[in-house]
Amino acid sequence: MLQDTQTIRHYQKLTDALVEMWNRGYRFDDLRLYLDGYLAALRHTNGLEPYLIHRLEEEAARYIHDSSNFEMPQTQTQTEADYY
Numbered sequence: 040m041l042q043d044t045q046t047i048r049h050y051q052k053l054t055d056a057l058v059e060m061w062n063r064g065y066r067f068d069d070l071r072l073y074l075d076g077y078l079a080a081l082r083h084t085n086g087l088e089p090y091l092i093h094r095l096e097e098e099a100a101r102y103i104h105d106s107s108n109f110e111m112p113q114t115q116t117q118t119e120a121d122y123y
Contacts, residue, residue: 041098046091053077053095054102061109074099 041047056077057070065073074096081092102108 041094043087043091046087046095049081049087049095050098053099054108057099057103058109067103070103074103 041050053074057073060070060073078092078096078099081087081095082089086092087095
């Protein structure tokens with residue numbers, strides 16, 4: 040669980056970007072490359088302490104492997120829309 044506010048902000052930006060990329064047609068390998076690049080940039084710039092980057096990496100990897108994060112929401116059918 041992430042507790043550092045700066046790490047949480049990075050996690051939110053990262054997961055939002057991953058979902059956006061998924062919706063544009065990128066798939067797992069592309070998302071993993073993006074994640075690796077993002078983390079490499081954080082390490083290179085010393086944007087976070089190394090142990091926080093490691094925690095961020097674990098949480099983001101867990102996020103990528105959870106397929107429910109990338110499911111498209113169900114849209115109403117015409118008959119359902121007429122009912123309401």
